[in-house]
Amino acid sequence: MARRRQAVTIRHVAADVGVSLQTVSRVINNEPNVRPELKERVQEAIARLGYVPSIAAQRMSGSRSYLILALNDRDRTIADWRARQGTDWVDQMLLGGMLKCAEHGYRMIVELVDTHSDHVERELLAAIAALQPDGIILTPPHSDNPLIVRCLAEQKIPFARIGSKEDDVGMPISMDDEGSAATATRYLAARGHRRIGFIAGAAEYNLSGWRVDGWQTAMAEAGLSTQGLLHPGDFTYASGERAARALLTMDSPPTAIIASNDQMALATLEVARALGLNVPEDLSVISFDNTPLMQFTQPQLTAIDQPIAATASKAVELIIAAQKGEGPIDELTVIPATLVERGSVADAKQTVSA
Amino acid sequence: MARRRQAVTIRHVAADVGVSLQTVSRVINNEPNVRPELKERVQEAIARLGYVPSIAAQRMSGSRSYLILALNDRDRTIADWRARQGTDWVDQMLLGGMLKCAEHGYRMIVELVDTHSDHVERELLAAIAALQPDGIILTPPHSDNPLIVRCLAEQKIPFARIGSKEDDVGMPISMDDEGSAATATRYLAARGHRRIGFIAGAAEYNLSGWRVDGWQTAMAEAGLSTQGLLHPGDFTYASGERAARALLTMDSPPTAIIASNDQMALATLEVARALGLNVPEDLSVISFDNTPLMQFTQPQLTAIDQPIAATASKAVELIIAAQKGEGPIDELTVIPATLVERGSVADAKQTVSA
DNA sequence: GTGAAAGCGCTAACAG
DNA sequence: CTGTTAGCGCTTTCAC
Numbered sequence: 001m002a003r004r005r006q007a008v009t010i011r012h013v014a015a016d017v018g019v020s021l022q023t024v025s026r027v028i029n030n031e032p033n034v035r036p037e038l039k040e041r042v043q044e045a046i047a048r049l050g051y052v053p054s055i056a057a058q059r060m061s062g063s064r065s066y067l068i069l070a071l072n073d074r075d076r077t078i079a080d081w082r083a084r085q086g087t088d089w090v091d092q093m094l095l096g097g098m099l100k101c102a103e104h105g106y107r108m109i110v111e112l113v114d115t116h117s118d119h120v121e122r123e124l125l126a127a128i129a130a131l132q133p134d135g136i137i138l139t140p141p142h143s144d145n146p147l148i149v150r151c152l153a154e155q156k157i158p159f160a161r162i163g164s165k166e167d168d169v170g171m172p173i174s175m176d177d178e179g180s181a182a183t184a185t186r187y188l189a190a191r192g193h194r195r196i197g198f199i200a201g202a203a204e205y206n207l208s209g210w211r212v213d214g215w216q217t218a219m220a221e222a223g224l225s226t227q228g229l230l231h232p233g234d235f236t237y238a239s240g241e242r243a244a245r246a247l248l249t250m251d252s253p254p255t256a257i258i259a260s261n262d263q264m265a266l267a268t269l270e271v272a273r274a275l276g277l278n279v280p281e282d283l284s285v286i287s288f289d290n291t292p293l294m295q296f297t298q299p300q301l302t303a304i305d306q307p308i309a310a311t312a313s314k315a316v317e318l319i320i321a322a323q324k325g326e327g328p329i330d331e332l333t334v335i336p337a338t339l340v341e342r343g344s345v346a347d348a349k350q351t352v353s354a
Numbered sequence: 355m356a357r358r359r360q361a362v363t364i365r366h367v368a369a370d371v372g373v374s375l376q377t378v379s380r381v382i383n384n385e386p387n388v389r390p391e392l393k394e395r396v397q398e399a400i401a402r403l404g405y406v407p408s409i410a411a412q413r414m415s416g417s418r419s420y421l422i423l424a425l426n427d428r429d430r431t432i433a434d435w436r437a438r439q440g441t442d443w444v445d446q447m448l449l450g451g452m453l454k455c456a457e458h459g460y461r462m463i464v465e466l467v468d469t470h471s472d473h474v475e476r477e478l479l480a481a482i483a484a485l486q487p488d489g490i491i492l493t494p495p496h497s498d499n500p501l502i503v504r505c506l507a508e509q510k511i512p513f514a515r516i517g518s519k520e521d522d523v524g525m526p527i528s529m530d531d532e533g534s535a536a537t538a539t540r541y542l543a544a545r546g547h548r549r550i551g552f553i554a555g556a557a558e559y560n561l562s563g564w565r566v567d568g569w570q571t572a573m574a575e576a577g578l579s580t581q582g583l584l585h586p587g588d589f590t591y592a593s594g595e596r597a598a599r600a601l602l603t604m605d606s607p608p609t610a611i612i613a614s615n616d617q618m619a620l621a622t623l624e625v626a627r628a629l630g631l632n633v634p635e636d637l638s639v640i641s642f643d644n645t646p647l648m649q650f651t652q653p654q655l656t657a658i659d660q661p662i663a664a665t666a667s668k669a670v671e672l673i674i675a676a677q678k679g680e681g682p683i684d685e686l687t688v689i690p691a692t693l694v695e696r697g698s699v700a701d702a703k704q705t706v707s708a
Numbered sequence: 709g710t711g712a713a714a715g716c717g718c719t720a721a722c723a724g
Numbered sequence: 725c726t727g728t729t730a731g732c733g734c735t736t737t738c739a740c
Contacts, residue, residue, distance in 0.1 A: 005416070006483065009717055020727045025719060033725050050476065052483035056419065057717035059410040060732045062359070066484075081449040081663075086440035086646035094444065094464065095435040107463055107485070110448065112456075122404065129360065129406035130420075131461070292440035296650040309435075363733055374711045379735060387709050411733035414716050712739075723728070 016045045066106045067133040074112035086292040096309030100316040135319030158322035160315035171318045173333045177207045180304045180337040181214025184286045188256045189222040192348035197254035199243040202234040240264025244271035256284035280346035299343035311335045370399045420460045423487040428466035440646040450663030454670040489673030512676035514669035525672045527687045531561045534658045534691040535568025538640045542610045543576040546702035551608030553597040556588040594618025598625035610638035634700035653697035665689045
């Protein structure tokens with residue numbers, strides 16, 4: 001393979017304009033101390049010559065790499081891709097994150113890391129050493145993985161923690177899990193539901209707990225009991241099936257169920273069907289995440305939409321700001337989630353008791 | 355921001371073992387001229403110190419960048435992401451391409467380029483100058499965009515052309531569009547269908563034509579006429595709707611329709627419903643692509659599955675091989691596609707005529 | 709087989 | 725305000 005060299009370098013530009021490399025460098029990086037007139041001439045030459053700085057060289061000389069790593073959990077991500085169930089988490093991250101990166105001349109690289117591996121740190125350090133990214137975006141469940149978080153803190157790389165509320169290190173961004181769970185609960189209560197079941201997500205994800213909290217808060221607000229109405233799950237279809245079956249076969253079963261993700265909501269739909277319950281007439285269902293499938297179920301599912309793109313976009317902004325020396329923003333950023341109304345919720349039937 | 359430097363460099367390793375930088379470099383790159391015993395000691399030190407070469411530095415000194423660019427059409431990709439219809443093209447590319455990259459120590463960067471822009475070349479050149487990738491994967495419709503192809507050929511960067519059959523420059527890889535269209539057609543013919551309609555894809559994509567070719571070939575084989583059974587489309591739902599309506603309202607309409615992508619198949623389903631036709635009893639439908647949604651339509655759609663992951667994986671292999679100086683493989687690589695049987699195809703009804 | 713020297717394209721630090 | 729100098733970490737020559 002022929003050794004490929006930069007076609008046009010800072011040198012060419014400098015020679016063309018008749019200034020030093022430094023001046024060109026200053027113009028590129030929008031630094032002060034260049035006369036407007038000169039700056040303009042340099043910019044003209046850059047455009048005319050089609051000069052684009054080499055990221056590798058910029059990184060080498062100790063400046064930015066213009067690279068942001070988006071760290072996702074290896075097993076879960078690959079499983080989602082293989083399953084082809086329409087889970088578009090990565091797409092939404094790219095939509096929000098990558099486009100925001102592009103606005104600032106950055107690139108986003110998706111990196112998969114096994115959160116359970118005993119050498120997470122080594123994997124991470126290797127990626128950092130190889131790429132020298134300017135920032136890292138952690139997604140659940142990495143966002144609260146102490147090994148990863150500590151490792152990054154030591155490296156002094158700005159990092160955003162999506163789905164985390166820990167503000168000890170890094171920049172936490174939550175999608176308002178608690179608030180949106182409460183919203184869903186209130187929405188059901190307003191329709192007359194008194195017994196609202198809740199299927200929790202994997203305990204490994206902190207957001208699972210917040211969703212439960214939101215439900216409990218709203219239930220308490222409405223003066224409703226949660227006794228026996230909470231069932232654990234782990235985000236898988238199978239766990240949703242077990243939970244839904246347990247909830248729907250109990251004495252005085254719930255008339256509405258909130259599932260902590262789409263797969264478990266899908267399972268709930270199926271269990272209801274098997275039990276001869278019509279959705280939404282006999283059972284209202286609300287799911288979390290709102291992946292594309294939710295528009296194609298029978299009936300279409302009312303769901304809490306996770307603002308993944310907006311969150312990823314915000315994460316990139318925070319990183320770039322931190323990188324500019326504006327210091328990491330360690331207060332929690334909350335991106336609001338919304339309830340998408342579809343066809344899986346109906347008013348509760350009139351109770352027989354007076 | 356503190357100027358971040360490599361924690362452990364080739365220098366540390368060299369000093370640790372007591373050899374020159376050169377020797378360490380040779381070991382890293384698996385080059386000859388290092389005694390096995392020495393090589394082992396160096397490798398041990400690398401592992402112990404946790405040394406990982408800096409990609410930026412490697413690129414700087416004229417070697418590989420270990421970066422592969424996956425070029426997708428900006429508008430279409432963003433539209434798909436925004437629509438949240440479950441189109442998982444990018445995911446499947448990552449699944450196949452990124453994992454294959456990882457096997458070889460490469461990274462894949464997704465890059466969006468507007469194929470219609472009059473400065474495609476400038477955009478492309480800018481990405482190349484900035485990233486200095488070792489190879490580029492072109493996806494439709496970029497794969498046959500003469501501006502892009504010529505530009506890359508001049509840059510002497512190995513590039514794969516997914517969905518192309520042009521072997522003039524670059525490495526073409528097709529997903530057997532013609533063959534799989536023929537497969538679908540034969541599958542329907544074997545079930546007694548004599549009038550099989552075909553909705554073509556956007557003319558801008560060469561593969562649209564190949565799919566038509568495959569259909570025509572198989573129809574001819576079976577001694578069936580294609581007269582009036584071909585209708586243009588452009589991959590959008592709206593165009594599928596128009597085409598399906600035209601086909602189904604003609605005199606002696608088709609009893610089966612093959613749509614060149616999922617959106618148009620979805621539209622066909624809807625038009626059939628509007629026309630009071632039951633699928634599959636009155637009309638059989640086969641779609642192309644097999645995005646996740648196809649499992650959730652009513653009925654589930656029988657579809658030709660596009661082996662995107664396998665294709666992307668192959669593209670990465672070709673690039674890495676070419677990069678190693680094994681020279682570009684310019685013969686067409688064909689990745690076989692398969693027909694996924696679901697519920698949208700039934701035997702043709704007995705014709706009334708004896 | 710192994711090592712020393714030079715330089716990739718850029719920026720930080722310092723002079724002027 | 726502008727230019728000069730000295731590397732960043734690595735690989736390529738080219739000696740030995």
